[in-house]
Amino acid sequence: MRILVIEDDLEAQRYLVNGLKEAGHVVDDAADGDTGLTLALSRPYDVAIVDRMLPKMDGLDVVAEMREHSNATPVLFLSALSEVDDRVKGLKAGGDDYLTKPYAFVELLARIDALMRRRSPSSVKTRLQVGDLELDLLTRAAKRSGTAIDLQPREFRLLEYLMRHAGQVVTRTMLLESVWEYHFDPQTNVIDVHISRLRAKIDKGFELPLLHTVRGAGYMIRAHA
Amino acid sequence: MRTLSVLRTQAFRIVFVYVAVFALSVSALLGFTYWNTERALDAQTDQIIDAEITGLSEQYQRLGLRGLAEVVMSRSAHGGPGLYLLLDRGRQPIAGNLDGIPQSTLHLGEQIEFDYERRVEGQLERRRARGRIFSLMGGFQLLVAQDVHERYLTEKLFSTTLPWTVALMLLLGLVGGGLMSRNMLRRLDQINRTAGEIFAGDLSRRVPVSRAHDEFDTLAESLNRMLDRIERLMKGVREVTDSVAHDLRTPLNRLRNRLEDTLRHLDTSGKEAGEIEAAMRETDQIIATFNALLLIAEADAGVTRGAMAPIDLVPVADDVAELYAPLAEEKGVTLDIKPAGATMIEGNRSLISQALANLIDNAIKYTPEGGHVSVWPAVTPVGVDLTVADTGPGIPEAERARVVERFVRLETSRNSPGTGLGLSLVAAVARLHGARLILDDNAPGLKAVIRFPRPSPVSRGAARR
Numbered sequence: 001m002r003i004l005v006i007e008d009d010l011e012a013q014r015y016l017v018n019g020l021k022e023a024g025h026v027v028d029d030a031a032d033g034d035t036g037l038t039l040a041l042s043r044p045y046d047v048a049i050v051d052r053m054l055p056k057m058d059g060l061d062v063v064a065e066m067r068e069h070s071n072a073t074p075v076l077f078l079s080a081l082s083e084v085d086d087r088v089k090g091l092k093a094g095g096d097d098y099l100t101k102p103y104a105f106v107e108l109l110a111r112i113d114a115l116m117r118r119r120s121p122s123s124v125k126t127r128l129q130v131g132d133l134e135l136d137l138l139t140r141a142a143k144r145s146g147t148a149i150d151l152q153p154r155e156f157r158l159l160e161y162l163m164r165h166a167g168q169v170v171t172r173t174m175l176l177e178s179v180w181e182y183h184f185d186p187q188t189n190v191i192d193v194h195i196s197r198l199r200a201k202i203d204k205g206f207e208l209p210l211l212h213t214v215r216g217a218g219y220m221i222r223a224h225a
Numbered sequence: 226m227r228t229l230s231v232l233r234t235q236a237f238r239i240v241f242v243y244v245a246v247f248a249l250s251v252s253a254l255l256g257f258t259y260w261n262t263e264r265a266l267d268a269q270t271d272q273i274i275d276a277e278i279t280g281l282s283e284q285y286q287r288l289g290l291r292g293l294a295e296v297v298m299s300r301s302a303h304g305g306p307g308l309y310l311l312l313d314r315g316r317q318p319i320a321g322n323l324d325g326i327p328q329s330t331l332h333l334g335e336q337i338e339f340d341y342e343r344r345v346e347g348q349l350e351r352r353r354a355r356g357r358i359f360s361l362m363g364g365f366q367l368l369v370a371q372d373v374h375e376r377y378l379t380e381k382l383f384s385t386t387l388p389w390t391v392a393l394m395l396l397l398g399l400v401g402g403g404l405m406s407r408n409m410l411r412r413l414d415q416i417n418r419t420a421g422e423i424f425a426g427d428l429s430r431r432v433p434v435s436r437a438h439d440e441f442d443t444l445a446e447s448l449n450r451m452l453d454r455i456e457r458l459m460k461g462v463r464e465v466t467d468s469v470a471h472d473l474r475t476p477l478n479r480l481r482n483r484l485e486d487t488l489r490h491l492d493t494s495g496k497e498a499g500e501i502e503a504a505m506r507e508t509d510q511i512i513a514t515f516n517a518l519l520l521i522a523e524a525d526a527g528v529t530r531g532a533m534a535p536i537d538l539v540p541v542a543d544d545v546a547e548l549y550a551p552l553a554e555e556k557g558v559t560l561d562i563k564p565a566g567a568t569m570i571e572g573n574r575s576l577i578s579q580a581l582a583n584l585i586d587n588a589i590k591y592t593p594e595g596g597h598v599s600v601w602p603a604v605t606p607v608g609v610d611l612t613v614a615d616t617g618p619g620i621p622e623a624e625r626a627r628v629v630e631r632f633v634r635l636e637t638s639r640n641s642p643g644t645g646l647g648l649s650l651v652a653a654v655a656r657l658h659g660a661r662l663i664l665d666d667n668a669p670g671l672k673a674v675i676r677f678p679r680p681s682p683v684s685r686g687a688a689r690r
Contacts, residue, residue, distance in 0.1 A: 009475055022489065053471065060329035067658055080474035081467055102478035102512055105485045166569060184579040185513060187586050187647065193551040216502075 001116055004048040005029045006036030006062065007078065008055055012101075016049070019105050033057025045073050047112045052079035052090065060093040067094040074115040078103070080211050087183060104218040110169040117168065128163040131223030133202060133210055135163055144202055152180065155198050162211065162221040171218035195219055234413075236406035244398025248391045259383055263376070270355050270371045271336060277307065277369045278359055285361050293367070294320040308341070308354050308370040316366070323354075323368065332360065338373075353377035387580075412441040413472070418450065424659065428456045462526040470519055481508050517646040524576065524653035535680065536577070538568040538602035538611055545581045546600050549589060557594035560585070563601035569679045570609050572658050577611075580654040583647040584673050586611040591617035592670070608660075609677040616670040625664040651675065 003025045007013040010031065017027045029044070030036035033054040040048055040062070048066075052059040062077050077090040080101040090098045096118070097111050110211040128135040132145045140156055142149040151159065157179050162170055176182050184212065203209045212220050270690040285293040297309045301322035301504055310321035323341055338355045356370020415433055422430045431452060432445040484505045491498045546562045553560035581600075588598040603610050629652045651673070652662040660677040 009479070012482060015486050016481070019482075019486065019489070026683050075551050078469040080478065100516075101474045102481040102508070105482070111651070119261055180544065182548075182578055182582075183575060185516070186548070186582050186584070188552060188590070190552050193555055194548075 001046040002026045002044065003035070003112065004026070004040055004043075004045045004073075006031075006033065006040075006059070007051045008032060008053075009051070015105075016108075019069055019109075023109055031055075033062045037062045040073060040120065041069055041071060045210065046116045048073050048075045049108075049112070050075055050077055050095070052077055052086065060089060063090075063094045073117060076108070076111055076115060089183050098182055102173075106169065107171050107173060109131060110171045110174060110218060113168045114165055114170075114174065117165065128160065128166075130166045130221050131208065131210055133163070133221075135160060142202070144206065149201055151198075151201065155194075155201070158194060158198055159202070159221075161220065165221075167220065167222050169214050169217045169220050174218070230688075234406040234410050236409040237402045240398060240402025242407055244395055244402065247398070248394045250393070252387060255383075255387060259380075263380065266373075266376055267336075267355065270373060271357075273371055274355075274357050274369050277498075278357065278367075281367060281369065282359070282373035285367075288362070290319075290361075290365060293361070297367075308356060308368075308372060310368040312366040312368070314364040319365075321368070323370070332495070339370075343372075363562055409441075416445065419448075423452065428452075428459060433627050435440055459526060462522075466519060466522055466526065473515060477508065477512055479510075481505065484508065497657040511600045514646065517650055521646065521650055521653040524650075524657040533571055533573055535569055536572050536574050538570060538577070538609065538677075539565055541574055541577055542581060542600050542602050542611065545578050545585060548582070549585045553589050553598060556589060556592075557591045558589055558596050560589070560598045560600070563599060563603075565602050566604075568602040568604055568609055569680055570658070571680045572677070574656065576654045578677065580651040581613070583612065583651050584675075587647055587672070588613050588617065588673075591615065593617065604679070607676065608679055611675040611677070612672060614667045614670060614672040616667065619666060619669060620664060628664070629662060648673075665681070 001024075003020055005013060005016055005020070005027055007016060007029070008031050013031065014030055017029050020027045022146075027123065028039055028045075030039050034056045036048075036050065036054070037057060040157045050059045050112075052131065054062065057065075059077060059079075062160055064079075065164075066073065066075070075094065076099060077095040078099055078101055079086055079090065083123075091194045096115055099108060099111060126137050128137065135141045135156075137160065140153075142151050142156065158175065161175065161179055172189065173185075175191050175194075177184070178187045199209075199211045204209055210221050212218050212222065281293065281296065284296050288296070293336045295310055297311050300307055301309050301320070308321075308323050310323040311319045313319050322343075336355065336356070336357055338353065340351055341354055342349050343352055344350070352372060353376075354370040355373045356368055358366055358368045360366050384566070419430050419432045433447045434442050434445045434449070482495040484501055486499060488501045491501065542562055546560060550560050585598065585600060592598055592615045598613065598615045600613050601611075601614070629648050648662070655662045655675050658675075658677055660675050663670040663674040663676055665674065
């Protein structure tokens with residue numbers, strides 16, 4: 001995957017670019033808004049990672065300008081600013097996701113994976129399937145190996161999100177943001193408890209577990225072990 | 226409603242008290258003057274009567290009954306203010322210009338006042354007189370009196386006019402007070418409205434200044450100067466939080482990146498990897514504390530005002546309680562949310578959810594197995610309450626004020642994880658909403674209440690009554 005990184009903190013940029021390359025991505029980088037915008041408009045990228053505060057041209061302006069030129073590359077904002085209002089501004093300017101510095105690299109990787117996947121038209125599906133687990137988005141029914149699974153509305157949304165991102169790492173923060181729409185860090189890890197309940201409903205009694213814990217990162221649902 | 230609010234104003238009260246005191250003083254003053262004048266006039270009348278009595282009793286001694294009767298008759302014919310009546314032993318009139326006065330009023334020796342009838346220009350008129358009766362030798366009695374009808378009329382006029390004067394004075398005072406306080410109220414309303422708008426987040430509002438250059442304008446100008454200063458300070462705080470955030474997060478970000486990078490290139494089972502992981506956890510703890518501190522600073526500075534909207538606390542509480550329900554169940558604590566009708570406030574959903582999450586998290590953390598945690602939003606006469614009550618150990622009354630301060634944790638809880646900023650964050654979020662965090666005894670346990678002000682039905686946040 002081709003990724004554009006626009007970040008003026010050169011040390012942070014170096015770690016970011018190295019990490020992404022190690023994860024198997026092709027990375028271009030720019031250290032200011034102007035250069036970044038030129039790159040973004042001249043070459044196709046799967047994802048752009050844009051720092052919120054950049055010299056020459058602010059990160060918000062870069063993305064606004066990209067959208068002005070009908071460039072739909074998914075954008076992940078990185079920001080060291082205080083967050084509450086800033087997140088809203090970033091998303092309004094045309095950003096697709098927002099991560100506050102300092103971030104965990106696994107969190108960043110999981111998010112750009114999710115952003116790249118979003119481009120494929122899978123979101124219009126009415127049925128999701130992972131192995132023998134099926135989720136009908138219209139009737140809101142879940143089945144595994146033909147046996148109906150009784151899910152609470154929130155459990156359904158949790159499973160839906162995991163299944164839409166099947167094969168991808170989904171972090172606790174991502175779940176909290178998209179399933180509960182909370183942008184804060186609950187002191188206790190409440191998400192783990194929700195996951196273990198969901199796991200009890202979908203994996204208990206089956207030989208092959210589908211919902212996996214990815215150590216130090218989050219969770220993943222996948223059909224193969 | 227409008228009239229009632231005028232009556233309740235301080236200006237009106239001041240005017241009313243002033244008018245009442247003024248009316249009382251005037252009545253007292255007039256009353257005293259009247260009483261004093263009347264006394265002087267009476268004394269004068271009594272003097273004349275005494276002089277006449279002395280003269281007439283001399284005539285009687287000198288000329289006898291017949292002489293006295295003649296003198297009385299000649300004086301009576303005069304038509305002046307002097308009134309006379311000579312009575313015989315059987316109290317039958319012998320001479321004089323008075324008749325038809327009730328016998329009962331005639332007491333010997335003392336000053337009396339009585340009504341009599343007199344023909345004035347052919348008309349019979351009832352008039353007032355003041356006089357004295359005295360006994361002559363031989364059982365005769367003589368009444369000598371003066372017509373005091375003029376004085377009597379003045380007195381009557383005075384006593385009927387005085388209450389009306391006072392009433393009129395009160396009425397005029399009230400009307401004047403009403404007008405004055407309405408004027409003052411209008412000016413105060415403007416100040417209140419501006420304050421409300423500023424409180425709702427629009428720091429650029431200023432109190433209107435009229436061209437009158439009166440005390441209100443002076444007040445408005447001082448308030449506006451103060452507001453200019455506050456706006457500058459707030460902008461400064463905003464810039465400081467932003468740059469502090471940026472300047473601290475950038476190196477923290479590099480630190481975390483570096484640790485992660487090192488960890489990726491290490492054998493995950495080695496001792497070094499464990500050390501690096503521990504260092505990363507420490508870093509995350511620093512970041513969490515810093516984020517909480519920053520959020521408290523932002524909330525206190527009112528930086529996060531942008532996202533205020535009318536929200537219903539019931540779904541907010543439902544959602545957060547639902548998030549924590551499995552955690553509570555796992556700990557063997559029942560978490561219930563009491564049903565309530567719509568509970569609207571003006572607020573920021575995200576911040577209130579975070580504050581509530583902190584309270585519920587704490588409650589579950591400190592409640593022993595088998596205990597209860599209850600969450601309920603409710604509209605009360607004093608405001609809109611969002612309550613989280615538990616059956617844990619509670620907080621001793623003396624400590625309650627202290628635990629809201631930053632970094633304060635009770636000795637008994639020092640070992641549990643957390644930044645120690647949970648309750649301070651809740652308190653800061655409450656302050657941002659013009660609400661209060663109240664910690665109370667749940668007997669047993671802790672009852673934490675975020676008490677929001679009732680949203681005003683008229684203008685957003687504006688402090689109108």
